[in-house]
Amino acid sequence: MPGTQIDEYTVRRCSGDDAETIAALGARLFVQAYGPTHPEPDRSRYLAKAYSVDVIAEAIEGDGSAVFVVEDPEGAPIGYAHMISTMEIPPGMDGWRAFEIVRFYVDAAHQGRGVGAMLMNHCCNVARQTGGEVIWLQTWSQASWAIGFYLRLGFKIVGKKAFYFGERVDDDHVMALRL
Numbered sequence: 001m002p003g004t005q006i007d008e009y010t011v012r013r014c015s016g017d018d019a020e021t022i023a024a025l026g027a028r029l030f031v032q033a034y035g036p037t038h039p040e041p042d043r044s045r046y047l048a049k050a051y052s053v054d055v056i057a058e059a060i061e062g063d064g065s066a067v068f069v070v071e072d073p074e075g076a077p078i079g080y081a082h083m084i085s086t087m088e089i090p091p092g093m094d095g096w097r098a099f100e101i102v103r104f105y106v107d108a109a110h111q112g113r114g115v116g117a118m119l120m121n122h123c124c125n126v127a128r129q130t131g132g133e134v135i136w137l138q139t140w141s142q143a144s145w146a147i148g149f150y151l152r153l154g155f156k157i158v159g160k161k162a163f164y165f166g167e168r169v170d171d172d173h174v175m176a177l178r179l
């Protein structure tokens with residue numbers, strides 16, 4: 001499907017050729033956002049598990065899975081979202097056709113310009129076009145910046161879900177948006 005564009009930033013769906021780029025971008029943006037609160041040695045283990053080229057290639061090309069990348073005016077990748085079609089339904093929404101946003105990141109140097117909203121709109125449009133009725137995600141309960149952003153876009157906190165990082169288990173918020 002065609003990409004989306006605001007102010008010279010563009011969103012497009014990734015192909016297998018993008019796997020190395022997205023793996024590097026994903027690891028860099030995780031460290032940028034969560035490095036101070038998610039220290040070594042668990043961080044390197046998490047990065048190796050979550051952002052290997054093989055794992056990202058599967059995210060890009062797997063059944064019911066898509067990765068969308070945002071590129072800046074020079075064509076450099078500065079944000080991305082990983083979205084899957086899922087049978088896992090948020091509390092209170094049984095029977096709804098659901099999509100999950102597994103990862104959602106905008107480089108700090110480009111935040112506050114509407115890029116995140118553009119990327120989320122793109123995800124919602126793709127989900128809607130394939131019959132999606134709800135889109136949901138989990139976010140760290142300490143990530144006030146992300147929670148504020150999702151609330152602004154109309155998401156509601158509907159439950160909680162564990163996030164495993166080394167020995168640590170965080171109670172993430174589950175947030176959902178009816179499409």
Ligand SMILES: CC(C)(COP(=O)(O)OP(=O)(O)OC[C@H]1O[C@@H](n2cnc3c(N)ncnc32)[C@H](O)[C@@H]1OP(=O)(O)O)[C@@H](O)C(=O)NCCC(=O)NCCS
Pocket residue numbers: 033103104105106107110111112113114115116117118138139140143144145146147148149152153
């Ligand atoms: C969360 C994130 C994606 C937001 O991206 P962004 O490009 O800065 O967001 P936008 O500029 O598109 O903001 C869209 C709207 O949300 C609002 N918003 C953004 N952050 C907000 C916050 N913390 N509280 C309230 N509103 C917020 C903006 O003001 C804007 O509203 P407006 O249209 O009324 O002006 C970005 O901060 C990010 O990638 N953070 C690090 C990674 C991360 O934590 N990802 C989430 C993992 S679950």
